[in-house]
Amino acid sequence: MWAIIEKELKTFFRKKKERNLFFIAMIIWAVTIHSGKKHIYNPYFTVCVLVSFFIPYIFGWIAFNEEKKNKNLLYLLSSPLDIKEVFAGKIIALFIFTIGIEILLIAIGMIINPFAAGIYPTVSDLITLILTIPVGMTVISAIMGISLMILDNPFIIRIVLFLLIYFFAFKGEKIKEVLIMSEWYYILLGILLIIGIIYLTPLILNKEKI
Numbered sequence: 001m002w003a004i005i006e007k008e009l010k011t012f013f014r015k016k017k018e019r020n021l022f023f024i025a026m027i028i029w030a031v032t033i034h035s036g037k038k039h040i041y042n043p044y045f046t047v048c049v050l051v052s053f054f055i056p057y058i059f060g061w062i063a064f065n066e067e068k069k070n071k072n073l074l075y076l077l078s079s080p081l082d083i084k085e086v087f088a089g090k091i092i093a094l095f096i097f098t099i100g101i102e103i104l105l106i107a108i109g110m111i112i113n114p115f116a117a118g119i120y121p122t123v124s125d126l127i128t129l130i131l132t133i134p135v136g137m138t139v140i141s142a143i144m145g146i147s148l149m150i151l152d153n154p155f156i157i158r159i160v161l162f163l164l165i166y167f168f169a170f171k172g173e174k175i176k177e178v179l180i181m182s183e184w185y186y187i188l189l190g191i192l193l194i195i196g197i198i199y200l201t202p203l204i205l206n207k208e209k210i
């Protein structure tokens with residue numbers, strides 16, 4: 001399974017077009033929001049949530065749909081690993097990638113804020129940014145992964161993801177207030193959902209469906 005995790009992380013960085021566009025947009029977005037003289041919303045949360053939603057949208061798509069089109073999933077399933085381990089490897093790779101992006105965004109914000117007289121993340125913010133958001137994005141990636149393997153029309157899934165990004169762009173701060181009330185509860189719930197999806201994968205998917 002660790003070989004799959006390593007393979008997926010390398011694949012994310014090998015996709016030069018998607019990688020470069022993502023990182024350029026991410027940096028511009030982070031600099032623009034953190035440079036504002038008056039922050040209506042917490043800039044760390046705003047940037048991290050919006051950017052993180054594009055990880056399932058772009059890199060989750062690479063991990064599942066492109067592999068399905070290229071028949072790489074069938075090749076992996078013919079290996080000694082079962083489908084549960086293959087799926088878990090992809091999900092864990094997306095989780096690690098999301099945490100890395102969150103840490104990078106936090107660092108960008110902390111570099112910019114002294115010049116913009118901005119704010120710094122609290123301990124609660126850091127828990128949200130480094131744990132809660134990556135866990136949430138991993139749940140979305142897991143659901144999207146199964147859906148992409150089953151459905152013949154992945155365009156619908158991409159529309160749903162785009163609508164979620166749009167929703168969080170306008171309701172993100174209110175959602176943050178809900179999350180902070182029971183931060184660890186949401187983290188635990190997300191982890192349990194991820195584990196449940198991984199263990200249910202063999203019952204939902206098979207070679208014929210893929």
